[in-house]
Amino acid sequence: MRIGLIGYGAMAAALRPLLEAEGAAVAAVLARPGSIDRIAAALPAGTLVTADPAAFAAAAPDVAVECAGHAGLRQHGPACLAAGLDLVIASVGALADPATEADLRAAARTGGRLVIPAGALAGLDALAAARHGGLESVRYVSRKAPRAWRGTAAQDLIDLDSIVEPTIFFEGNAREAALAFPQNANVVAAAALAGIGFTRTEVTLMADPDAAGNRHLLEAKGAFGDLSVAVLARPLAANPKTSYLAPLSLARAILNLGARVVV
Numbered sequence: 001m002r003i004g005l006i007g008y009g010a011m012a013a014a015l016r017p018l019l020e021a022e023g024a025a026v027a028a029v030l031a032r033p034g035s036i037d038r039i040a041a042a043l044p045a046g047t048l049v050t051a052d053p054a055a056f057a058a059a060a061p062d063v064a065v066e067c068a069g070h071a072g073l074r075q076h077g078p079a080c081l082a083a084g085l086d087l088v089i090a091s092v093g094a095l096a097d098p099a100t101e102a103d104l105r106a107a108a109r110t111g112g113r114l115v116i117p118a119g120a121l122a123g124l125d126a127l128a129a130a131r132h133g134g135l136e137s138v139r140y141v142s143r144k145a146p147r148a149w150r151g152t153a154a155q156d157l158i159d160l161d162s163i164v165e166p167t168i169f170f171e172g173n174a175r176e177a178a179l180a181f182p183q184n185a186n187v188v189a190a191a192a193l194a195g196i197g198f199t200r201t202e203v204t205l206m207a208d209p210d211a212a213g214n215r216h217l218l219e220a221k222g223a224f225g226d227l228s229v230a231v232l233a234r235p236l237a238a239n240p241k242t243s244y245l246a247p248l249s250l251a252r253a254i255l256n257l258g259a260r261v262v263v
C-alpha cells in the first residue's frame with residue numbers, strides 16, 4: 001500500500017515504521033508550509049512532502065491518513081474524500097462540530113470512505129455492536145499525568161503543578177469534551193460515534209500526579225449487558241498527550257483496508 005499522511009508529528013512518526021514493517025510505504029506527506037524541510041529530512045529521500053493539496057492528491061496514495069489535529073482535518077479532510085481517497089482519521093473529535101461532521105459525511109457519501117479507528121481506546125468493537133441491540137448509557141473516564149494536560153484548557157481549570165491527588169477538572173458530554181480538549185479527547189468522539197452520540201455520552205477528565213500512563217475507562221449498559229474496559233496506555237515520548245496505542249490502532253485500520261481477511 002502507498003500511504004498519504006496529512007500532518008507529520010508524533011503520531012505519524014510512530015505510525016510510519018508500523019506501516020513499513022508490513023510492506024506499506026509513505027508516498028506523500030501533506031504538511032504546513034513552514035514544516036516541509038524538517039519533515040523531508042526525517043523521511044526517505046524521494047518522499048513527496050508538500051503543502052499543496054493538489055500535489056498530494058496527484059501522488060495518488062491508496063489511502064490518506066490524517067494525523068494533523070482538528071484544524072488539519074477540517075482543512076483537508078473533505079477535499080481528500082471528494083477526490084475519492086479513503087481517509088483514516090486520528091482527529092475524530094473534530095466531528096463534534098456539527099458543520100465539520102456534515103462536511104465529512106457529505107464528502108464520504110460520494111467519494112472515499114471515512115474510517116474512524118478506536119485510537120487509544122479499547123472496547124469500541126463491543127460498543128458499536130451493542131448499539132444494534134440498544135444502549136442505555138455510555139461513560140468515559142480519562143486519567144493522565146499533569147504533563148499530558150499542559151497547554152490545554154485544563155491548565156485554566158486547575159493548577160496542574162500543585163495537585164497531589166487525582167483531580168477532576170471536567171465533567172460533561174462528549175461534544176463539550178471533544179471540542180474543549182482537541183488534543184486529548186478524540187477517543188471520546190470515537191466512543192460517541194460508535195455508541196449513543198455526542199450528547200448522551202458522559203465524560204470525566206482528570207489529572208493524576210501519580211499516573212503511570214494514559215488511562216482510558218469505557219463503561220456502557222444496554223440490552224447486551226454491561227461493559228467495562230480499561231486501558232493503561234504508554235504515552236509517546238515525543239508527545240505525552242498521545243498514547244502509543246493510537247498509532248497502533250491507525251496502523252490496524254489502514255492495513256485492514258488493503259487486507260483480504262479483516263481482523
Ligand SMILES: NC(=O)C1=CN([C@@H]2O[C@H](COP(=O)(O)OP(=O)(O)OC[C@H]3O[C@@H](n4cnc5c(N)ncnc54)[C@H](O)[C@@H]3O)[C@@H](O)[C@H]2O)C=CC1
Pocket residue numbers: 006007008009010011012030031032035067068069070071072073075089090091092118119120121182183184186187238239241242243246
Ligand atoms: N484518536 C486518538 O486516539 C488520538 C487522536 N489524536 C489526534 O491526532 C493528532 C495528532 O497527534 P500528534 O501527532 O501526537 O500531535 P503533534 O502535535 O505531535 O502533531 C501534529 C502535527 O500536525 C501538523 N499540522 C497541524 N495543522 C496542519 C495542517 N493544517 N496541515 C498539515 N499538518 C498540520 C503539525 O505541524 C504537527 O506536526 C492530535 O492533534 C489529535 O487530534 C491524538 C491522540 C490520540
Ligand SMILES: O=C([O-])CC(=O)C(=O)O
Pocket residue numbers: 119120182183184185186187188214233241242243244246
Ligand atoms: O492518545 C490518547 O491517550 C488519547 C488522546 O490523546 C485523544 O483521544 O485525543
